[in-house]
Amino acid sequence: MAAKSTNLMIVSILFTSVTLCFSQSSNGGFLSPQFYARSCPQAQQIVNSVVTKAVAREPRMAASLLRLHFHDCFVQGCDASLLLDTGNGIISEKGAVPNNNSARGFYVVDEIKSAVEKACPQTVSCADILALAARDSTVLAGGPSWEVLLGRRDSRNASFNGANNNIPAPNNTFQTILSSYTQVGLDIVDLVALSGSHTIGFARCTSFKQRLYNQSGNGQPDFSLDQSYAARLRTGCPRSGGDQNLFAMDFISPAKFDNSYFKNILNSKAMLNSDQVLATRNRMTLGLVQKYAANNQLFFQQFAKSMVKMGNISPLTGSRGEIRKNCRAINT
Known part of the structure; x- marks a missing residue:
């Protein structure tokens, strides 16, 4: 009986470990911490380097980058829709009430994207950059670290109404x-x-x-x-x-x-x-x-x-979405 219980516990632990290392999205694609191991092995190092310099220049930036990931994920999932500027039929989420004159750090994301594009052209998504920057910012501020699941792709649209309605407000009940x-x-x-x-x-x-x-x-x-x-x-x-x-x-x-x-x-x-x-x-x-x-x-x-868990809200994977060349605009 004891051996049976031990075996069940081992199976449970192994299952939990697999769940933490790989997360399947609803469209059949997978997120994995090793997603860029071959296509862009230096991706995480590049993100960390730019974020470290940005936070050193302005400690407040750690909170700003963490918040960008949060505000992005609550609107149509973690798809970097928040980063899109208005244009080409898109109304930017940046002008919505929760983000207007509040969400910041976009230029740091631009710096990260530029550096990553030089190393690995059109390989690393803006959505993954937001997830990595949020983790690195937390650590730099003295908080915990975690293994970031990667493999998100970027949306080709934004939701101004979603940003106004879905992001929790400071005065909400x-x-x-x-x-x-x-x-x-x-x-x-x-x-x-x-x-x-x-x-x-x-x-x-x-x-x-x-x-x-x-x-x-x-x-x-x-x-x-x-x-x-x-x-x-x-x-x-x-x-x-x-x-x-x-x-x-x-x-x-x-x-x-x-x-x-x-x-x-x-x-x-x-x-x-x-x-x-x-x-x-x-x-x-x-x-x-x-x-x-x-x-x-x-x-x-x-x-x-x-x-x-938040980083796994409705990610675009597989053939859905795209890898933007510029986080502020969809590819043309």
Whole structure:
């Protein structure tokens, strides 16, 4: 009986390992960490080199590149549609509300693509570049690493409406945010873990102003926000004006990827409403916030798993899509 149980456990472990190393998409293609092993073995090194230099120049870029991957995957899957500029019948997602004057780092992606094209012309997709840059940015900020599954291809279209409707907003209700995750195949654990990316990066005043002055539309602030912290925010985020002023989402360690984000939530010092509701609207999310606040390694482990899962949202593989020469435009 013991031998049988051991054999079952070994089979289970082997199956899990295969699942992590290869992921099949709905169109029959495969994602694999070794996808470019022969066609462009230096691809990951090139991406890492450019990202490292970019983050050294501007530490904030780590959060920006991580966010690009997130905003791309939530709109028609991880297909680099976010990178397309308006033109040739395409309305860019860059002008949608969640991205306009907010999504940034596109020039770094251009630098990466240019370097990769010189080494391996029309081989590495922009979608894979986003996935690799997100991982490398996280590591450079002190966060966890993970094996990136590769083999995505780039879309030939964008979805302006999808960007407006599918990307979770900082003022959404908890149920709306959860629905945004579940409709792309992510669950409540992924929601909490991936929200932890707010441990780095900045938010604009307009993203949380209503919490300071008019949370319920009655001219009253959000009293679930620590009022001493709220007073600090008001000094740079006035009732009128200052909408584009930037604030570190994690005031404790703004440039370090760690679990202080979750500690801030428990102390009622989460800047965004979408973060604070993780502790006030659902028992399961509150429990996860408490676990991650107490155990940084547990947070890192789940964040890495959830990033792999997010990176596998509806990828274009096989003969679908294309490998763009320029990430900003479809091939002609």
